[in-house]
Amino acid sequence: MNAIRTARQRARDELTREIKAEARRQVVAEGPQRLSLRSIARELGMASSAIYRYFPSRDDLLTALIIDAYDSLGAAVEHVEHHVPRENIRARWQAMCAGVRSWARQHTQEYALVYGSPVPGYRAPEETIAPASRVAAVLGQLLADGWEANVLRPVRAPSLPPGLAGQAGRVADTIAPGVPAEVLAQALVAWTQLFGMVSFELFGHLVGSADPADEFFDHAVECMADLMGLPAA
């Protein structure tokens, strides 16, 4: 790789960025449904066919936006979580939950793009799993720190069935080294609860029940913290 890129390469990178920016603008404004390559080209003052030099299809453009969204969420959560004293494990969990929710509320369409129904039938997995695990890594690190400091007191976990123990162990190895599978199984429960709750709030499934969801959200975060055995203080 040369740091000095050719003029052509620089123009290409810039245009790629501009296309993505305009696409994101449209997705945010009107949803992924209404994203149109032609209107992007119109807005950028170029022929619609030229877009295909940069993204082979509409779905590929959407995939690029998805990756960016994962990255943006990961960065946001990392940011808020890093402003909490490292030794206060429970506060770190609370911070990351709040971070997820607040990012999701500020980026509804991008959240829907990532955690809503996969739009084009099937998702391109390879390029997305790395940025996707970024926010999961925050939880993993937090658990690893708590385990190392010997402050985790997880709710009695009945001995895990072998399959789940294996899965949880493998996740622990990559994301939370040292943490036993029992703790990680609980963390997976908390994890799915968190995103289920945020999705329900954003997608309107709480309107009849916990509509201003702030208090319910805090309540659930505490319940899950207890489930994982995060220390109270």
Add this chain to the structure above:
Amino acid sequence: MNAIRTARQRARDELTREIKAEARRQVVAEGPQRLSLRSIARELGMASSAIYRYFPSRDDLLTALIIDAYDSLGAAVEHVEHHVPRENIRARWQAMCAGVRSWARQHTQEYALVYGSPVPGYRAPEETIAPASRVAAVLGQLLADGWEANVLRPVRAPSLPPGLAGQAGRVADTIAPGVPAEVLAQALVAWTQLFGMVSFELFGHLVGSADPADEFFDHAVECMADLMGLPAA
């Protein structure tokens, strides 16, 4: 209302059904994205414009499918839950969770339609909330029965903040009469966990971690049963 409808009315009902059936076929086969009024008309041997005599727009057709999906899910869950002895509260919870998951796995696209990202930007709420609460009512009834039999031993719930207590109380009034707000708040946590977990499984967010999700699912169901204080036996 006359039970004997005119020939015209009968034809209209039948065609409405056929349009929905063909639409559902397409959604199941290729996703809501690819649903096309023109191809429905083609398949039914009629002019595309004729569809608009029955559904004013594509989104209205989708809304009709959503209502049907809610109803189908509700019926399925009611069915499996009713085959469990009424006094075994925990088994009823397990059965309804399994029912939700199994319906979701058998009707992926319809589940995504209902619990995925709201496609057209905003959802028509009024017509959907009634069928939507049908499956929630199963959980409510189960909790009400358990509370009346005095077998619920919920995890210590720190006194609820006033807003959440009010919300949970109102839900209890409509769905689980007699059940205190503290229990219902936990039930809401379990509720969101259940659908978060199912969504993650269907939408591929567990591929790296709990991919064959059976054991993890059972584990989470147990955790949530404990959280709500459902009796072990």
Add this chain to the structure above:
DNA sequence: GTCAAGTCAAGAGCAGTGCTCACAAACAGG
């Protein structure tokens, strides 16, 4: 400095979409 190879934007065009509208049949109730 020249010139072939590679890259890129443009425009026309294909096949498809949702939706509207004027019109002609078919039906319903008086």
Add this chain to the structure above:
DNA sequence: CCTGTTTGTGAGCACTGCTCTTGACTTGAC
């Protein structure tokens, strides 16, 4: 029977994703 409402039709508008050819531009080796 006949009037007024429904229903189906086909043409048409404005739009979409995507492909392909054509011509202009940039690049880097000679």
